[in-house]
Amino acid sequence: MSCHLTFSSIGLLGFGAFGRLIAAHLAPHLPCLVHDPALPQGATLPTGASATSFAEAASCDLVILAMPVTEMAAACRAIAPHLRPGTVVVDVGSVKLAPAAIMQAHLPEHVGLVGTHPLFGPQSARDGIVGRKIAICPIRGKVHLPVAAFLRARLGLQVIVTTPEAHDREAATVQGLTHLIAQALTRMGPLPSRMTTASFDLLMQATEMVRHDPPGVLAAIESANPFAAPVRAEFQALIAGLDRAYARPD
Amino acid sequence: MSCHLTFSSIGLLGFGAFGRLIAAHLAPHLPCLVHDPALPQGATLPTGASATSFAEAASCDLVILAMPVTEMAAACRAIAPHLRPGTVVVDVGSVKLAPAAIMQAHLPEHVGLVGTHPLFGPQSARDGIVGRKIAICPIRGKVHLPVAAFLRARLGLQVIVTTPEAHDREAATVQGLTHLIAQALTRMGPLPSRMTTASFDLLMQATEMVRHDPPGVLAAIESANPFAAPVRAEFQALIAGLDRAYARPD
Numbered sequence: 001m002s003c004h005l006t007f008s009s010i011g012l013l014g015f016g017a018f019g020r021l022i023a024a025h026l027a028p029h030l031p032c033l034v035h036d037p038a039l040p041q042g043a044t045l046p047t048g049a050s051a052t053s054f055a056e057a058a059s060c061d062l063v064i065l066a067m068p069v070t071e072m073a074a075a076c077r078a079i080a081p082h083l084r085p086g087t088v089v090v091d092v093g094s095v096k097l098a099p100a101a102i103m104q105a106h107l108p109e110h111v112g113l114v115g116t117h118p119l120f121g122p123q124s125a126r127d128g129i130v131g132r133k134i135a136i137c138p139i140r141g142k143v144h145l146p147v148a149a150f151l152r153a154r155l156g157l158q159v160i161v162t163t164p165e166a167h168d169r170e171a172a173t174v175q176g177l178t179h180l181i182a183q184a185l186t187r188m189g190p191l192p193s194r195m196t197t198a199s200f201d202l203l204m205q206a207t208e209m210v211r212h213d214p215p216g217v218l219a220a221i222e223s224a225n226p227f228a229a230p231v232r233a234e235f236q237a238l239i240a241g242l243d244r245a246y247a248r249p250d
Numbered sequence: 251m252s253c254h255l256t257f258s259s260i261g262l263l264g265f266g267a268f269g270r271l272i273a274a275h276l277a278p279h280l281p282c283l284v285h286d287p288a289l290p291q292g293a294t295l296p297t298g299a300s301a302t303s304f305a306e307a308a309s310c311d312l313v314i315l316a317m318p319v320t321e322m323a324a325a326c327r328a329i330a331p332h333l334r335p336g337t338v339v340v341d342v343g344s345v346k347l348a349p350a351a352i353m354q355a356h357l358p359e360h361v362g363l364v365g366t367h368p369l370f371g372p373q374s375a376r377d378g379i380v381g382r383k384i385a386i387c388p389i390r391g392k393v394h395l396p397v398a399a400f401l402r403a404r405l406g407l408q409v410i411v412t413t414p415e416a417h418d419r420e421a422a423t424v425q426g427l428t429h430l431i432a433q434a435l436t437r438m439g440p441l442p443s444r445m446t447t448a449s450f451d452l453l454m455q456a457t458e459m460v461r462h463d464p465p466g467v468l469a470a471i472e473s474a475n476p477f478a479a480p481v482r483a484e485f486q487a488l489i490a491g492l493d494r495a496y497a498r499p500d
Binding site for chain 1: 369410412425430482483
């Protein structure tokens, strides 16, 4: 497959758990200019990545917003004056309708917009990201094409092209339920580890994989996704109905 | 390890999904005499197993009760007159307090009693049972010792010796929650399979492993276990609390 990858450098805004994962995987391919107000002076960055000013990061031809959804509008307003025509701006949030609306509202017409949701995190990507899934949503322009080509060819990701609404509907179940169950199980205190079944062991593995996700990720998945609350309500009603049936067996 | 395995034949009462799994794994080691009123004439049994009368199965020196907990009292009353002194009677239910009480109440003093709970089923044992876990509870006599030795030496199982109460407390969480979650997810209709995360895939694997368990198994796990209802109540309260918090983020 031949693909023209037109990006020459990446501006990474945000260096939390996921920003670090991005830098580790992108810096071997392209210079990665990182800005995060919380980044300590002299922090160690991966080879190929360097700390920089806000303005310089925003001047790259691919700009990645790696911050909680709740901080995205402010970030967009702040970078808008620094973005050059033809720049591609990408977010990596766990929800896609809200970031799409925010980027469209606050970023100038002369930049292309793509929503992405890497369907993995620091825990599930511990053994690498090749073959992992990423959802991408075209938002403004055809710039999702070079982004998708880069993700496939350079990172080996499985790219799923979708719309923000279709994404959020599926994620409400996929992530909304997984995180809800994991958070509840985590709060049940020390769970059995000796007399376990294979299926319970899988449930614990799933829980362990997501229970350490930062509050911003949980907020995106459960609160910023408009379809998450109805899915949680359906799950609760089913659990309550089953509980009643089990309490009064025939 | 030297162990004197004193059993010469096994009487297997019940030939449902789990009875079949038992016969497949025990018949290579000891003659296995199977009785199930629902067993069709001319049904195919594993090599080493043969269909027999109720009385003959009950005359073996190891008798296994492989029926739903709700049918166990009637079965015990029926086999009692046929049991020979020194026979060991074992159940394989997913709950242990109720079968222990039933066997103690209905089986003569001259037989030894052991409760067992193989922590695997037809789905999770598809690739074999070596290394899988089994809980065993001494109930009457020291006869759990030759049973445990047999399970370890001949079947390669990991034997966990415990009490019926300790077992049921742990199983209320391990199986009670796993099956509750699996049943609820199964009722949510077709779940996403494309835009999935690694943790959701694990949750689906766990669900697939237990969702086809027969109603008798579900009844034992959720209704016959006295600790299951409080565990379900705690889980429901946690889910409801999380849902309220997610619905009103700060």
